[in-house]
Each structure stands twice: as structure tokens, then as C-alpha cells.
Amino acid sequence: MCEDSNEPVYFYSKTTAYYELSNSSPHGFQLDGVFWPTVEHYFQAQKFPSDPAYKEKIRKARTPKEAKSLGHSRKVPLRLDWEQIKEKVMRKGLRAKFTSHPGLATLLLGTGRRQLIENAPSDYYWGCGCDGSGKNRLGILLMELRTALRVEAE
DSSP: OOTTOOSOEEEOSTTSTTGGGSTTSSOOEEETTEEESSHHHHHHHTTOTTOHHHHHHHHTOSSHHHHHHHHHOOSSOOOTTHHHHHHHHHHHHHHHHHHHOHHHHHHHHTTTTOOEEEOOTTOSSSSOOTTSOSOOHHHHHHHHHHHHHHHHHO
């Protein structure tokens, strides 16, 4: 597909093209003084600033799936402002990932102006959900980052 195609770019699974856009892709980065194995690890850990040990447990999780599971636990109190700051946290993690890996930035820029859609069947906030009615916030944030990277490169 050429970058000027009008077809959306769907991403989510390891077995599909553009998996690298996913928060689970194994593209670690340095942020806030430590190494994060994936955006998923970073994002989930930020829910628990008052418990450094739990944040570290999430950071050291063996897989993004494990990090997500730990982040969804409510045995440890979630930060009170999470709903207000979660997109800011996601933007920060995405920027760190894509600026740490020039090849990923090239991949993202190579999508041109195509719509980016996280094809997550059970996620109606970050993804498009199983019926396409989700908010696709991850795709939208990636398109915002793509625009910013394009401007910065000029």
C-alpha cells in the first residue's frame, strides 16, 4: 500500500502488519530515569504513583499482558486523578517509544495521512471495539504524534 492510500491502518495483534504501533510491541525506552520494556508497562505503572514497589513490579513484569493484568488490579488503590491524566500519560509513553526508535518513527510517518485504528475487540476506549464503535483513542493519539513528528522533521 502506498502512503497516500485512503484505507485505514489497523493494528493490534502480533500476527498482523503494523503490530509495532501497538503498546505491546517490544520497543523499550528510557523515561523518568528508568527503562520501560513497552508502552503497556509504562502506562499501567503510572496508575500507582503512591506505591513505588507496585510500580516497579509492573515495570519488571515479564510480558505486556502481565503488566496490563497488574495494572487492572484494584488491590492497590488507583490514583484519584487517573481519568483526567491517562491520555497525557499515554502521549508521553508513545512519544518516548517512537523517538527512541527511528525505525518506528519512520514506520509511523510512512502511514501518511491514513487513519490509524487499534483493532482491539474488547477495548471501546483505546480501540475500536468488536463492532467499530469504540473511541479509538490510541489511534487518534498516534495520528497526533505522527503529525507532530512530521512538523519536527521539517
